Amino acid sequence: xxxxxxxxxxxxxxxxxxxxxxxxxxxxxxxxxxxxxERDSVIHAWAYFDREYILREAKxxxxxxxxxxxxxxxxxLGIKDVIDTxxxxxxxxxxxxxxxxxxxxxxxxxxxxxxGALLIGKTHTTEFAASHVGTPARxxxxxxxxxxxxxxxxxxxxxxxxxxxAFGTQTAGSTIRPGSYNGIFSMKPTWGAIGRDGCxxxxxxxxxxxxxxxxIADIQLFAQVFGLTDDIHSPSPPKPLSACTFAYxxxxxxxxxxxxxxxxxxxxxxxxxxxxxxGATIKDVELPPEFDNVAPRNRKIMAAEGRxxxxxxxxxxxxxxxxxxVSFVENRTNISRREQLDxxxxxxxxxxxxxxxxxxxxxxxxxxxxxxxxLGTESGDSRMCSLWTTLHLPTVQIPGFASKNGMPIxxxxxxxxxxxxxxxxxxSEVAKVWVHADEELLRKIxxxxxxxxxxP
Amino acid sequence: xxxxxxxxxxxxxxxxxxxxxxxxxxxxxxxxxxxxxERDSVIHAWAYFDREYILREAKxxxxxxxxxxxxxxxxxLGIKDVIDTxxxxxxxxxxxxxxxxxxxxxxxxxxxxxxGALLIGKTHTTEFAASHVGTPARxxxxxxxxxxxxxxxxxxxxxxxxxxxAFGTQTAGSTIRPGSYNGIFSMKPTWGAIGRDGCxxxxxxxxxxxxxxxxIADIQLFAQVFGLTDDIHSPSPPKPLSACTFAYxxxxxxxxxxxxxxxxxxxxxxxxxxxxxxGATIKDVELPPEFDNVAPRNRKIMAAEGRxxxxxxxxxxxxxxxxxxVSFVENRTNISRREQLDxxxxxxxxxxxxxxxxxxxxxxxxxxxxxxxxLGTESGDSRMCSLWTTLHLPTVQIPGFASKNGMPIxxxxxxxxxxxxxxxxxxSEVAKVWVHADEELLRKIxxxxxxxxxxP
Numbered sequence: 001x002x003x004x005x006x007x008x009x010x011x012x013x014x015x016x017x018x019x020x021x022x023x024x025x026x027x028x029x030x031x032x033x034x035x036x037x038e039r040d041s042v043i044h045a046w047a048y049f050d051r052e053y054i055l056r057e058a059k060x061x062x063x064x065x066x067x068x069x070x071x072x073x074x075x076x077l078g079i080k081d082v083i084d085t086x087x088x089x090x091x092x093x094x095x096x097x098x099x100x101x102x103x104x105x106x107x108x109x110x111x112x113x114x115x116g117a118l119l120i121g122k123t124h125t126t127e128f129a130a131s132h133v134g135t136p137a138r139x140x141x142x143x144x145x146x147x148x149x150x151x152x153x154x155x156x157x158x159x160x161x162x163x164x165x166a167f168g169t170q171t172a173g174s175t176i177r178p179g180s181y182n183g184i185f186s187m188k189p190t191w192g193a194i195g196r197d198g199c200x201x202x203x204x205x206x207x208x209x210x211x212x213x214x215x216i217a218d219i220q221l222f223a224q225v226f227g228l229t230d231d232i233h234s235p236s237p238p239k240p241l242s243a244c245t246f247a248y249x250x251x252x253x254x255x256x257x258x259x260x261x262x263x264x265x266x267x268x269x270x271x272x273x274x275x276x277x278x279g280a281t282i283k284d285v286e287l288p289p290e291f292d293n294v295a296p297r298n299r300k301i302m303a304a305e306g307r308x309x310x311x312x313x314x315x316x317x318x319x320x321x322x323x324x325x326v327s328f329v330e331n332r333t334n335i336s337r338r339e340q341l342d343x344x345x346x347x348x349x350x351x352x353x354x355x356x357x358x359x360x361x362x363x364x365x366x367x368x369x370x371x372x373x374x375l376g377t378e379s380g381d382s383r384m385c386s387l388w389t390t391l392h393l394p395t396v397q398i399p400g401f402a403s404k405n406g407m408p409i410x411x412x413x414x415x416x417x418x419x420x421x422x423x424x425x426x427x428s429e430v431a432k433v434w435v436h437a438d439e440e441l442l443r444k445i446x447x448x449x450x451x452x453x454x455x456p
Numbered sequence: 457x458x459x460x461x462x463x464x465x466x467x468x469x470x471x472x473x474x475x476x477x478x479x480x481x482x483x484x485x486x487x488x489x490x491x492x493x494e495r496d497s498v499i500h501a502w503a504y505f506d507r508e509y510i511l512r513e514a515k516x517x518x519x520x521x522x523x524x525x526x527x528x529x530x531x532x533l534g535i536k537d538v539i540d541t542x543x544x545x546x547x548x549x550x551x552x553x554x555x556x557x558x559x560x561x562x563x564x565x566x567x568x569x570x571x572g573a574l575l576i577g578k579t580h581t582t583e584f585a586a587s588h589v590g591t592p593a594r595x596x597x598x599x600x601x602x603x604x605x606x607x608x609x610x611x612x613x614x615x616x617x618x619x620x621x622a623f624g625t626q627t628a629g630s631t632i633r634p635g636s637y638n639g640i641f642s643m644k645p646t647w648g649a650i651g652r653d654g655c656x657x658x659x660x661x662x663x664x665x666x667x668x669x670x671x672i673a674d675i676q677l678f679a680q681v682f683g684l685t686d687d688i689h690s691p692s693p694p695k696p697l698s699a700c701t702f703a704y705x706x707x708x709x710x711x712x713x714x715x716x717x718x719x720x721x722x723x724x725x726x727x728x729x730x731x732x733x734x735g736a737t738i739k740d741v742e743l744p745p746e747f748d749n750v751a752p753r754n755r756k757i758m759a760a761e762g763r764x765x766x767x768x769x770x771x772x773x774x775x776x777x778x779x780x781x782v783s784f785v786e787n788r789t790n791i792s793r794r795e796q797l798d799x800x801x802x803x804x805x806x807x808x809x810x811x812x813x814x815x816x817x818x819x820x821x822x823x824x825x826x827x828x829x830x831l832g833t834e835s836g837d838s839r840m841c842s843l844w845t846t847l848h849l850p851t852v853q854i855p856g857f858a859s860k861n862g863m864p865i866x867x868x869x870x871x872x873x874x875x876x877x878x879x880x881x882x883x884s885e886v887a888k889v890w891v892h893a894d895e896e897l898l899r900k901i902x903x904x905x906x907x908x909x910x911x912p
Contacts, residue, residue, distance in 0.1 A: 226767070308649065309563065
């Protein structure tokens, strides 16, 4: 069976084959190791990857009796290197933490391990998921481009079929942006919906653990295992698009900077047409002015909280820190406590208001990014994500569109807080009409075999 | 010099003597080891205490050149066992974490270590600082009584002169309550003012790291090292009480349960008289009804967030968990996501309103606890602390009063968010008129020598 390219399947597909007795965890591990061998010299997704460890873990998992195998048994998981692992180093993309071994699993890792996932390695992150300086990771579609930060390695590894699913974290756009840049799905759940023990803190009020995957089904599976339940169960089968109404929301950031890129403009109008063709209703919705300028306030919260959260590292190894981290601790932007509180209170007041707007639609459609992945390794622009992250709404990035350079670009669906599972249900239908939209334009990732595309 | 009872001094006093060349860290360590030997069989404050480790650390500190000694050099610190330490186990009061060694310092520990404090051990905590079930720790004033939870060991150790200062955490009343029960000072800073990396999460929106100490000066020193700066510097010397106005605020919890105890009633009126005698102005302030019932909502937030945060432990060792933790994860109280969000939003809206009220006074005076430390080992009643914790205001517990059983009871000062240093400045003046109020009534802790009282 080991000829079967397990690295090519999604987690849910692989789990299905494992349950049917058609694949062992060791075979799955070997397929992923082969893919790693083929591609690591180009993609550099991993901050830690240990062949012996992976095979040992696969063997341990293969020995688990069938009745004790968890719901993620068969899934191959990459872990952003800001989340503690008991049996691998956790280095936070920072030289102060070189070879550090916390010896206890962070919460998300503990859940995935208990549910039977194969943890395949730690993925590159920018320093503390806060710095914008790039990592060694490269975009699988074009090695001259960034996979996007801060979850660079997670985005690259999942896109490049080196693992099924990977953890990301997002404080502004660190999960949605790499999802778009790498042409895969990613989800930033409702703030607080996933526990953060053992996850390095940048901003207590913003940080959110999320997922990268090559199908919505994989994210749905992980979301279920992680306890993301809504008050009301989603309909099964999902509500058809013909019964759905989408709000197209550009936000004030649409015209920020140099404005929307041609590829965003194109994805925006093409996505509308595809939804309209499927019978959906679309409304252009302009948010009231009180929702303007959340993006700069997101950056101020990050700086004000980074001031507190990186004090220990500043005291022990200031010289080894990214200048941005140092500027947080030294409060170089002179944010007063009162300004910090005013921002907290203003953002808190906006949250139920945005929920109320979102509640009028099946989902909000909004940009994931202003454009394609940047040349170089820097994280990229997060301004399109800031509003949703800061106001704690769940968002799902859906791939499908492409730039004239053949680089992927996706769009985001958003829903009111704690309607994560319903949002995923809507996303599964939207994905069907979007994901192949620009297939002919999109560059190809060198594949272990040509038969299947990464997005089913 | 080793005859000097270093365990009897406060941190600031000890640091002064060390700087004057009159004490070495080894001598300070030995004095504390002697106190431990004398009292551990009765007080049981420590979850981990290793004589060899302490002496080794003391020797390491003694070898540090004078020019490189940090601001806490000379301070002896106990660490609540929900905060990670790189060189001691971190067990969270939970059998799942027995002998766990995270190998990386939690944020507060990293700061204290970098600042030169001697870390003397891990103090007992109730399970994850969430359970109300007691720990082995006993109240230093009466071993039939609880030191209060969840920071039981920290409160007991500081009261019993086994360390100068100890870390606590508070989600409802876990730092202020043991402060009152043990007749010492304690502070819960503004939420978010101290970084929480490596601190076990119960509630992201409520958990706050704080301090226990035997003087306000010690808390001021630690607050300074931990970066608790206000927008406006406090006057030095502090504003005299004769120029201060205090709001006496009972909150809706005054009459909750069986109502205020006689000792609270007595502390309340005696404290007023002492402030009036010092020339202060006092106003009785009744909060508007929207501030009622924050305490039950504090419990709901804790349950809703505990549901998420203890999922990893539930999945790996459900049978070893306190039933309360299990009830959180299983959402036994049926809190809907919508109710959780409504509580978040309501609490967020109240925060600036309580700030605005508090800003009219030099400080708010409010109960720390409904009465003296309970018989037995349970944590006790936190309802008097819930409003301030949930609305993120900094609070300082000041000892001085006593019950007819000779047990200590204190009162709390509160200030608007991020006025921590100003609050401490006011507290230093209030402490002067309160701390000896009931000295004749108060039981005595068996002292290493009779010359000095624990509260200067």
